[in-house]
Amino acid sequence: MYDGRNIFTKTKVMIEEILKQEIEKCLAELYSATEQSIQFQKTRKDFKGDITLVVFQLLRASKKGPEQTAEEIGNYLKEKVAEVADFNVVKGFLNLEITQEYWYNQFVTAYNTDDYGVVKADKTAPTYLVEYSSPNTNKPIHLGHLRNNFLGYSVAEIIKASGKNVKKVQIINDRGIHICKSMIAWQEYGNGETPESSGIKGDHLVGKYYVEFDKYYKKEVADLVADGMEKGQAEKEAPIFKKAQDMLRSWEAKEPTVIALWEKMNEWVFAGFAVTYKRLGVDFDKNYYESETYLLGKKVVEIGLDKGVFYKKEDGSVWIDLSAEGLDEKIILRSDGTAVYITQDIGTAIQRHEDFYFSHMAYTVANEQDYHFKVLFLILDKLGYEWAKNCYHLSYGMVDLPSGRMKSREGTVVDADDFMQEMVDTAKSIAKELGKLEGLSEKEANALYEIVGMGALKYFLLKVDPKKRMLFDPKESIDFNGNTGPFIQYTYARIQSLKRKHTSEVEMPKSVAITAKEQEIIKLLTEFPAVIQESAANYSPALVANYAYDLVKEYNTYYQNTSILTAESNELINFRLGLSVKVGEVIKTAMRLLGAGVPDRM
């Protein structure tokens, strides 16, 4: 209902703008019609032509059959538009052939554009906030978080490249009962263990005690049940659970020893996260800490009550009635006066708007919270914030493993650090097998394995439509052949090799006869700017990923069947090498937008 979509101006390929104007004139002249929807698409490979006009919508204006209408428009365009070389009509589709000169000139323009496809944001461009990552401090990052981090980072980069100002933020869930669980378990059973003494990464160490807590908790519950207690009651009465609750109260009362422990363990976690984030290649402009924001909600309650959007029940709890919108009554404030999750989120959203004056905000959060965000945006709207309608929940599907859904409590997690290492190791063993890396120092080689392994991982997670649930088989799913990151990187590396072999400066000839294949590649290149816009508008890195793959596939068949450095004429060598170089640049930009790197050799 409230999503921030479709606010990007669609940047059309230039030829479409030209044609559109001419077609409008044509319709006015031939049929005295105005205000028609003019729809283009790429001509299918099996037909002759570059751009296709779908004429079915225009039949009402022409009052003629599809073929005849297409024929008439085609004739008009061929006569009036220099770029239209010829046309053919198939059913209601008018296929237009555009001149080679046009395509070649388009290429030269693109070739001479730095950072082609990317629009620089100026100061007046709107600001987009992208929230992503947002970890809990009681456990390390796992495979599901990887999708979140890559998605959020990539979407932020893509929106930035579409010409908007972007701020990346996260909220760190550093308070609450779950944190106290790790703390209690460490206090009771940790024997003073630290990351230094154990050699365990800080976030993993704290995660270990979260699991420990659960172990003891389950045992205590079982013991109580064995003594005849009801299960539900036992779950509330288990001594270790009560200790955790006590600790939360002490934390809220700011008791110094508890706060000190909390700060110490948080430090361990953050140090561990910093390492992981560095390897992930993600960053943030601002961190929000729940320990600081959790009180923000209370202000909101007053505002809501004042405006009559919320109401108070006899026990003091505060509610909002969303039944008119087809949803339920939702609690905003507990009867004991403490804020619930959504209240914090409301407060944080308002705080962020004060911090950044954003026009749009996207939350990268798993789809299990679809309902939560629907409610959140609705409440913000009811409170009268006009930016509420520009909030978007970037909802993504779970990552499944063959062994089933992963959840930390069920013990089937794939730890992100381990997993990244596995990917990099795989890249390493493949590279060694192929043995093409002579002359690289060990340091350079390791950097390369990192680029390839992480590239494979990022590309694999991002090429799928975010909202789809995906199955991840660590052994089989990641392949270094086919539609993969390394396939794209390999193409880039080969182009760099061409560049190395050709030592003189590339000079683009004024004009040159281009082949059908070259024209295809140029067409793809000219689409790149629109792909970025489209990808940003849809919050979908998958579009950029699939574009990169299409381009690479097209280029590879070209490369395989065409002499580049040994072409007949010097002009052809320059053009073909220039085309290759530009393809390489676009690959690099596309991969960068996915958060992935490209190697000069591999």
Place this chain on the structure above:
RNA sequence: GGCUCUGUAGCUUAAUUGGAUAGAGCACCUGACUACGGAUCAGGAGGUUGGGGGUUCGACUCCCUCCAGAGUCACCA
């Protein structure tokens, strides 16, 4: 049970937002210039787009209805 999302070749997936004969990759078969880098390329086979109905020039896409899977419906976060 209510609401939401998902369902496309054996597997992983795409389809210009309603357009032409539903594209790719993996796996499986057949091939490739004494390799401008073979992590490549050319070709083959593989589809009732979960089933059924409807809307229209046209449906993977929109509507209805079943089927299957998932999520959610907490004074948890």
